Structure formats: C-alpha cells, structure tokens
Amino acid sequence: MKILFLFILLNTSLVFSQLNDSVFIRTIYNEALSRGKSHEDLRELCKDIGARLSGSSEAEMAIQWSKSKMESYGFDKVYLQEIKVPHWERGTKESGWIKTKQGEILKVNLLALGGSVGTDGLLEAEIIEFKHLDDLKKVDPLLVKGKIVFLNQPMDEKQIATFKAYGGCYPIRGDGAVEASKLGAVAVIIRSLGLPIDIHPHTGSMHYNDSVKKIPAAALSTLDANHLSEILSINKAFFVFEMDCRSFPDAVSYNVIGEITGSVKSNEIITFGGHLDSWDTGEGAHDDGAGVIHCLEAIRILKVMKYKPKHTLRVVFFMNEENGNMGGKTYATWSKEKGEIQIAAIESDRGGFSPKGFELDGTDEQLKLLQSFEKNFSPYELSVFEKGYGGVDIGPLNKVFIGIPLFGFVPDSQRYFDFHHAPSDVFESVNKRELELGCAAIGSLIYLLDINL
C-alpha cells in the first residue's frame, strides 16, 4: 500500500515534470519564432562584418561585434580568450585561364585553397587530369613532372548524407598539393568540393609537407572543371594562372565567450557554440554564421525566460576552426587548467537549414539520455537522435574531459554543399524560419541537458 502510494506520487511528479518541460520548450520555440533576434543578428554579422578569416581585420571586427552583442543581452559574464592563429591572405591577384591546343583562351572561376603559396607571377604549364588522388599516386612521375595536376573527383551526388560525399573528396583538397609535388608537378588545380554544377569555386583548407616543395593550389568551379575535362578528353591543354596569396606570421585573436552562471553547480559547464571565423569568400552565412547565431540565440532566449540553470551555460564563438582549430584546442586546455568540469558540449556547424535532430559522440548510456528527449522534440518534427559526430571546435574537449558527451546539431544537409566555402554562402541563402527553428532546438537541448545531468 505504501509502495503503491509512493509509485503514484512519483508518477504524478513525472507527468508534472514532463508537462513543465513541454511548456518550457514550447516557450523557447515561441520566443525564437515570434520575437527572435537570430535573423537580424545574422544579417549584422554577414552584412556589417562580412567574411572573417582568422587573422583578418574582419575577424577582429567580428570579435568586437560578438562581444558587444553578448553584452547587450546581459549575460552574467562576457569575455575574450586570447589565442594564436595562422594568418593567410588571398591577396589581390587571382585569375586563371585554360589554353587549348587550338589557341583558345578561356577564363575560369577559381579560388586559391586556404594556405596556398602564390604563383609568383603568371604560371603556365600543361595540365593533366586525374579522377582520384589514388590514380595520381600510382602514376609514373615522368608523366607529371613540370605539369599542373588537375584533380577532378566529383562529389558523389548519390550519397544521401552529403557530408559523406564531402568526406570522400576531401583528400584531393587536403593532400593534393603534397602528392602532386612529390611527383614534380608545379601546381595543383582541384574540382571544387560542391554538389551543384555552377560557377562558384569552393575554397577550403589544404596542407603542405616540409619534405616536398610547396606548390600553388586552387579550386575550379564545377562548371569549369567539367569544361576542362571535356577539353582534355579531346586534346592536350595548358593552364595559366596567377595568385599572390601568402602567409604571414601567426596573429593574436580571440574566442568570444558568454555565460549564465550555474545556480547549483557553477563549476560544471555546458559548452555550446560554433565558429566565428569563416573562409574569406561569401559571408560565412551557413558556415558558420548560422552556428554561432544558433547558440547565441539559444542562450539569449533562456536569459529572456529568466531561466536559472543548475550548471553554468556557456556559449563560445570559437575562432580558427577553418584552418587550425586553435580556438577549440585552446579552450579545452584552458578549461581543464582552470579546474572546471565540462559535463556536455553542443556544436552547430552544419548550416542554418531545417532541423532534423542531434548526433552524439558518446556512450550508449548517453545515447539513451539523448533518445529519451525524442518525445520532447517530436512536436517540432525532429527525428534524428543517434550516434555520430559532435564538431571540430568541441572535439578537443573529450581529449581532456574523458567521457564528456559531444552533441552535433543536425540540420537537413541537402543544400549545404551548394554554399560551403563558396562566394554564394551569403546571408540571403539562410532562411529565417529554418534558422529560428535551429535556435529553438539547440536552446531546448541545453535546457534538457541542464535539468537531466
């Protein structure tokens, strides 16, 4: 009898708490959709600041803008965390042409890959095509020596998970220059890692290796890559290009951090964020303006709701995700050294599209917790609650906080590689309502983690 009574009590309280959760989450969504600041904040970041590559003046302005914005929202603490970042600049010269055997000269759309050396004036050589990096690795060096290597591997449009298709092509961008240089090539031109066939080249990170010569590396638009490939299927061709991009000594930069102090366990932190830096083309709207704004809006809404978290809620605008991840690495070490306990981290770095759910980089038990939230999210049409990837910026956390669950926000991925690292990644490519729904989903997850951990 006593036991039954206790059971009824517990059960009632469970129902009551679920009802509270449901009302609380509904209120988060209402604020995001009716009185949200996310779209206007993203407009300011994209239009008043613009693209913001680590070490650039725009990145510095973005840091100032972010700090002011966080202060205007009245968080308990707002501060900068100093880091060292690489400093590379595209320069002012960036042009390329195909020269056919018949003497035709065809201008192409290209972008230097991030970190590439320049060409030191016009560079001209015969261009030779490979579909895969593996094909290049197998070839006789005599065939490549003195030429420009063209790596023309298209993203596999049949992959439903577009990030997998991207991952499949990553080696041509990341490793192409080293592999081509090993064989004596004078430069490497890759097909942009983008899904549509269009005029926009997509830049991104690449690396060199001290044991081989650093050669210039650039990405062609998919349309130009197809065109060049057609030309090469008929005859030999030359490629001419000039780029005066170059690297400078490392620069001082900052992560931007805002907090609501925990009311019970202020030393236990829930970290959530995206990266403030972007590539230097377009406006970094989806990558990752949307991600930082998602997280800023999430904590702003909790603040507006006068929510008193148990744990400290901390939004981090990480700097330098795109070419070094110094923000993420520095943050993890700093937090550990301060004696903090990081109990969960969330990253949004897959664009501002319609939310599908969350992936977890964590244990089976943590997955059970995430999946127990599915009922809270089903009215909002979220259905992905599974193991997967957290994010680049929060990745270093689980090296120093063993066992911390890392959550990656999962929006629909179908349009992401239309814009990723391309001039087309501008404010107008982000839909207001899709952005707002992402903010609310992340705010709701922060709340659910805070009350359940």
Next chain:
Amino acid sequence: MKILFLFILLNTSLVFSQLNDSVFIRTIYNEALSRGKSHEDLRELCKDIGARLSGSSEAEMAIQWSKSKMESYGFDKVYLQEIKVPHWERGTKESGWIKTKQGEILKVNLLALGGSVGTDGLLEAEIIEFKHLDDLKKVDPLLVKGKIVFLNQPMDEKQIATFKAYGGCYPIRGDGAVEASKLGAVAVIIRSLGLPIDIHPHTGSMHYNDSVKKIPAAALSTLDANHLSEILSINKAFFVFEMDCRSFPDAVSYNVIGEITGSVKSNEIITFGGHLDSWDTGEGAHDDGAGVIHCLEAIRILKVMKYKPKHTLRVVFFMNEENGNMGGKTYATWSKEKGEIQIAAIESDRGGFSPKGFELDGTDEQLKLLQSFEKNFSPYELSVFEKGYGGVDIGPLNKVFIGIPLFGFVPDSQRYFDFHHAPSDVFESVNKRELELGCAAIGSLIYLLDINL
C-alpha cells in the same frame, strides 16, 4: 521438420525480396540524383511556359508541353482528358495606395484575389481594420457600410506545421468578400497568407455568394499590411485601388495523362500526380510545378528501369486545382464510368522541398502497410509515415472508389509559405537536389504499392 523447412524457405524468400526492394529503390534514387531529368523539366515548365492559370493561353501551352514531354519518354499511353474550367483574368490594371489623414500617398504591393470582380476605375474609401473574420462578423454594420474592410490576420509563425497556420488564415481570403459585403463594405483587402514579412503579395482563391453584392478583393504584401496597420493605429486612413480583373465564360481545358500498362491487372490503377495549373503570378514552381515533375520523373525512372508493373501506373497532370478542381472531379467520375478499379493514389502538392515522408488518408490497415515501408525509406532519411491528408486533386477519388488509400507526399514545409501563390514562386526557388529526392521518394512508393497491393 517440414514446418521448420517451410519457415526457413519463407524467411529466405522474405530476406531475398527485401534485398531486391532495397536494390530497386537504390537504383531509383541513383537515376534521380545522377541522371535525373526533373530539374531541366521544371526549368522548361517554369521558364518556357511560365505561370499557367486555368483557361489561359499559358495553361494551353503547358498542356501541349506536358503531352509532348510524356510522349518523348515513351510511356505506353499518353492522352488528354477534356474538362471545363473557369476562366478569370487579372487584366492589366492593378494598383493600390494608402492615403493618410495627413495627405501622404503610399504605393502598396497588391494582387487581386483569384475570381475577384474589378473596381470599375479607381475605388476610394476609408479603410477599417479587423484582426479576424470573427471580429468583422460581430461588428455593427454602420461602422463598415461604405468602407473598405482590411482583414489583417497574420499566419501564426509559432505553428511548426505551416499548413495549419495557413488553414487558420484561410477564412479571411475565402470568405472575406462575402462577410464584408453583407455589412455593406465596398471592397475587402486582406493581409497576404504568407509567413515572411516581405514585399510579395500572395493571391489565391476566394468565393462570392449570390445573395450579396460582389465586391473587389485583393491581398496586400505582409510588409504593406504591417505598415497600413501602424498607420491605422494612429489615425483614420483611406485606401485607393484599381483592378480590371474579370471572369469570362468557362473554357475547355484538359488533364494530361501518361501510363505504363499493368502486366497482370491492367484494369487496376495506381494514380499519381499534381496539378498543372498554377496561379498567374510567379512561375508556379513549388505550386505545383514541383508536384507534376515529381510524378513525371517517378514514372520516367520506372520506365527507364524497364519495370513491368503488375497494375497500371498512371501519372495525371490535373488541371484547375487552384480555382475549381474540375480536373480532379472529372478524372474520378471518368475512371469510375470506365469501369476501372483505382487501388491507390498519390499526390504531390506541397512544394519541391526536402522529403520527410508520406501522409495517408485511409484506414488503420492501410497505415500499417505504409508504415511497413518505413524500413525501405530509412536510408533516404524519410521519417513521416502517418495519417493525414492526400491532396485536392485525388480527393474526389475516394468519393467514388470507397476505401481507396490516398497518399500525400510530405516535404519539409518551413519554406513553402515564402513562395505560395506569390511572384517569388519561381524556378530558382526550387533546389535541384531537394526536387530530385522527392521524385525518387515518390517513385519508390509507387513501386512498393505496386508489389504489395
């Protein structure tokens, strides 16, 4: 022992058939994503034809284009089905202004509602605002007599299911003119049924009632509606507008039909389609160019795969969904009179966005069948398999084929009311990959229904 053996056999054949389904569906997706015709077909429909309101020359051209296109894909039968449709034209004059008490004159963006009478020259009167149709119904007629009624109910942006938010506002467009006229108003101006605050007015159907005077009806852009409301919150204002839209006698038009004849039960039909007509603004890209192209591409892919269906697969490009549904009504009656058996119908009329799944207007048993397909669709990230709505065009089928399951294709709905019935519903607003994924999802459902029914 015998029983066990039989069980193993059955089980093996089950696994084998699931494997076949999985390979078959993968092949449908590969064709749609790698060699698909949907994007180019939609471009032709939107750019070479354009908007195509029932009874217009553009609708006639769209019928010719559709028939030629189906013939070019080599279906077993392609034919037209004659129907009668209303014929209304927007005319050439369509302008409106707010006149403030202070004498300011402010141009607005407006569109006549479909079927509205014209203004017979400039119409000017004081304008009076109501937030809901119910508020208008309750008001003293003396307050409204001789004035222009402004129905300014915003779509509820807090609704996650945007079609519900649309449904909530539908009465101001559908019934506004009748209710305002009952009280002696001289015209009705509604806030557009659109979610963003922007410059695009959204047209759509409305009706009159023979017992009250037909008064002109138009939709203001949401931006102008907000502006007008602000002005009216301070002082009285006048509204001036001119529209020379008018109705003509009913016109002859056609549904366009293409078939692959069933190899076993050719008299049993699986019907799938969308509507070829659109409103006369924009290009009818999402509404419902995407829907007809989804279904055309689905059957094209099955044809290319040399699939021999058990039942007859029939794609129907319905005419006149927007203002009368004569295509849907005529088709259902015609099929019944021919002695056909309609065993299932699918409609795509919710835009060309990323697929989420299918809704069923049908029985619990039919829902079980639909939900048994969930495993086939999970690699393609579809997660909605529930009861709901089929579509306007296929709706009449279950009046004459009692018990037929009606399936509505469900894409993500978040962006739909940015474009619906507005000048912004153009080809460029449809994402190629999202469109292709919809074609593959519908093709796969047709296949699964054909082998399971």
